Amino acid sequence: xxxxxxxxxxxxxxxxxxxxxxxxxxxxxxxxxxxxxxxxxxxxxxxxxxxxxxxxxxxxxxxxxxxxxxxxxxxxxxxxxxxxxxxxxxxxxxxxxxxxxxxxxxxxxxxxxxxxxxxxxxxxxxxxxxxxxxxxxxxxxxxxxxxxx
Ligand SMILES: [Zn+2]
Numbered sequence: 001x002x003x004x005x006x007x008x009x010x011x012x013x014x015x016x017x018x019x020x021x022x023x024x025x026x027x028x029x030x031x032x033x034x035x036x037x038x039x040x041x042x043x044x045x046x047x048x049x050x051x052x053x054x055x056x057x058x059x060x061x062x063x064x065x066x067x068x069x070x071x072x073x074x075x076x077x078x079x080x081x082x083x084x085x086x087x088x089x090x091x092x093x094x095x096x097x098x099x100x101x102x103x104x105x106x107x108x109x110x111x112x113x114x115x116x117x118x119x120x121x122x123x124x125x126x127x128x129x130x131x132x133x134x135x136x137x138x139x140x141x142x143x144x145x146x147x148x149x
Pocket of ligand 1: 014015016017018019034035036037038039
């Protein structure tokens with residue numbers, strides 16, 4: 001495969017039927033649909049990722065992926081959530097924004113040493129490139145902007 005053919009390729013789970021789909025995020029605005037159920041693959045908002053999907057969706061992505069490690073009971077995480085929505089919307093087609101519920105994904109949370117939440121990690125080419133702990137809105141905006149530059 002040439003570089004062009006792998007550009008923007010990500011594997012994400014359909015939010016409606018749960019089937020894994022290979023999608024080119026660069027074409028997110030063309031409203032890609034699930035190959036199985038035909039419903040839209042919504043890439044302009046954070047996608048939920050579990051232990052099971054982390055490898056394929058986050059580490060296997062050919063675009064930067066910003067991962068929000070959170071929990072439902074965490075107050076500051078609720079401050080981060082709308083910012084993640086905003087970043088996903090703003091950078092649609094250039095990066096992926098995903099959410100990992102640390103209570104439901106102990107494997108990945110352990111692997112990346114998540115000790116306090118919210119923890120936000122930017123992955124590029126399957127590697128952690130930057131990490132932000134707590135609610136740091138300016139830092140998150142600037143690291144997202146740098147990642148897609
Ligand atoms: Zn589907």
